[in-house]
Amino acid sequence: MKSEEVVWIKHRDKKAENDASEYAGGTMEGLVYVGSLADSTKERCYELVNTYMK
Incomplete structure (x- = not known):
């Protein structure tokens, strides 16, 4: 479980970097x-609830 979360965090951070790169240097x-971090985290929370609260 911990290793899965570490992989997810790396993916979340990379996605946020890619999303923000369009605005590099701008406000x-x-x-x-x-x-992007917030949206990814919210989605992950729902995934975890749906997986472990069955």
Whole structure:
């Protein structure tokens, strides 16, 4: 389980970097980065609830 979460965190961070790269150097870069992290984390929470609360 722990190794799965480590892999997911790396994927989440890479996705946020890719999403924010479109705005590199601009004022939106940080906002898009944090927003992507939040969206990915929310999705992951739902996945975990659906998996372990059956």
